[in-house]
Amino acid sequence: MQTIYLIGFMGAGKTTIGHLLAEYLQTTFIDLDDYIEKTYQMRIPEIFNNYGEKTFRDYETKALQNVKNVHIVATGGGVVERQENIKSMKKGIIIYLETSFEEIKHRLRHDSNRPLWNISDRSRRKLFFERIEKYKKIAHIRINTTNKPKQQVVQEIISYV
Numbered sequence: 001m002q003t004i005y006l007i008g009f010m011g012a013g014k015t016t017i018g019h020l021l022a023e024y025l026q027t028t029f030i031d032l033d034d035y036i037e038k039t040y041q042m043r044i045p046e047i048f049n050n051y052g053e054k055t056f057r058d059y060e061t062k063a064l065q066n067v068k069n070v071h072i073v074a075t076g077g078g079v080v081e082r083q084e085n086i087k088s089m090k091k092g093i094i095i096y097l098e099t100s101f102e103e104i105k106h107r108l109r110h111d112s113n114r115p116l117w118n119i120s121d122r123s124r125r126k127l128f129f130e131r132i133e134k135y136k137k138i139a140h141i142r143i144n145t146t147n148k149p150k151q152q153v154v155q156e157i158i159s160y161v
């Protein structure tokens with residue numbers, strides 16, 4: 001079975017959908033951010049604060065390379081920032097969970113655990129629109145999740161894979 005990589009912006013639902021999908025398909029799942037936190041025994045904001053974004057990206061790349069035998073992988077929103085990550089995900093199926101900026105803003109309105117969301121509204125917008133071009137470019141499959149029940153998103157993914 002090919003590995004399924006769920007990609008998309010912060011708050012797109014990659015972790016939640018990944019869990020449900022793995023449950024439905026009775027298969028293995030890993031959340032890359034979770035894996036990083038467990039491996040380095042630090043929360044993501046701590047990694048950013050103590051060592052900076054570059055170190056986090058190094059951890060992320062290493063994590064992606066280490067989880068090859070897992071069927072479903074929920075990635076972090078910035079996984080598309082490195083070409084080598086894209087290259088390694090292209091060996092599997094890349095599914096982009098597409099969500100509108102307004103919906104993301106709503107879902108993350110109380111969030112303080114994402115260092116790259118703790119920025120000005122203008123910078124958020126810029127990051128979002130830059131990122132979605134990257135997601136669209138590499139995705140094998142695009143699933144719109146805005147205003148859609150989770151179960152429906154899962155069913156749509158299953159109908160494709």
Ligand code: S3P
Pocket residue numbers: 008009010011014033044075076077078079113114115116
């Ligand atoms: C990031 C997204 C986060 C996490 C880190 C950086 C990003 O993951 O990897 O805070 O650069 O977009 P989620 O997409 O799961 O929030």
